[in-house]
Amino acid sequence: MSNVSNPAPGTRDFILDVSVSLFAQTGYDGVSMRNIAKRVGISAAALYHHFPNKESLYLGAMAHAFADKARAISETAGAGATPQERLHGFVDRFTALMAEDPDFRHLLQRELIDGDESRLRLVAEHVFREPFEAISALSRDLDPNCDPHMLAISMAGLILFHFETAPVRRFLPGVREGHDSPAMISEHVKRLLSRALLLTK
Amino acid sequence: MSNVSNPAPGTRDFILDVSVSLFAQTGYDGVSMRNIAKRVGISAAALYHHFPNKESLYLGAMAHAFADKARAISETAGAGATPQERLHGFVDRFTALMAEDPDFRHLLQRELIDGDESRLRLVAEHVFREPFEAISALSRDLDPNCDPHMLAISMAGLILFHFETAPVRRFLPGVREGHDSPAMISEHVKRLLSRALLLTK
């Protein structure tokens, strides 16, 4: 499920749910206030009762989509006794998290291209700092000689890039059923990272 | 340099150069025909003498930006005697290629989110099939037990994700000067992949 909440129509939360979905699909410039209003079931003017302008609505939608993600991602990197167990737990759960919320992933992708400095700083501090520190700590334990910042980026990217490229990979040679599945992605990434970092098996 | 050519103003090639740059920066919906015309130095109506509509201009700009990229990327994966040499050559040159052409990278990122099926098929067949096969072949030589399609994606993603996240990484903990540099990125990726795939060092 893309969004957990299921509020009654007409409320501010429902507007945010609709907005998250539309902004994720076609981006800020690809969605009009009229589009959103129609999907919500109210007039465009009514939207301005809940949000002063389009940008505020967009920022509200971002906050709505990213709420509680910070802790959820952080927790993927924490549990487990050995570094190997923590690595496998992180890969499994981070992969599942990205698979179950495409809207979050798409908003993130869009923000990486279009986000201005202030918006990226906001997202970095309120959403990614906490989980990134957890993944960095795991990186430090896995390979003390490797830059933890770069290794954390690599671990996340290894997982995310398989999702990002899914729309185009279906037209590339060697593709097989299941290449898009969370199970296959996490298995592949675990195998790669285990051998690179733990030198076992 | 983002674009090699440096044609005289007013020509079709100059329109394409300008369009590539603008579409890469703000996306299809973020650029108007008037924007492009102004930067080219002609009226919007004159644009329609060279291209029948906005979408044609966009597709022309894509073809222009992606021209010769296929072979350039393919060649990054070919040379070298041992698989290890080929791996290092691929990582070094692919990283350099992505660093020297941000427009290409941004258009690619945007196409992965917004491209419809026909456009993605076009890009896949005319730009990525050839280099992807070269990288897949390298993957097969590096690790015959690993799915070459997935490994090829992982190798490219490991490099690209460091560029993609550069705008937000500067606000994340542990960042250091040079984390964005091609040299540091390729060193990091080579180290990671060498240990994962060759089990040496």
Place this chain on the structure above:
DNA sequence: GTCTATAGCCTGATAGAC
């Protein structure tokens, strides 16, 4: 090959009734 002018539509946003 480029121009000005314009058609027709969509945009974000507001005014004011209910």
Place this chain on the structure above:
DNA sequence: GTCTATCAGGCTATAGAC
């Protein structure tokens, strides 16, 4: 809190002069 009506302006695209 939602509506209809509307404003001012931007959009793609075209017509027709030069």
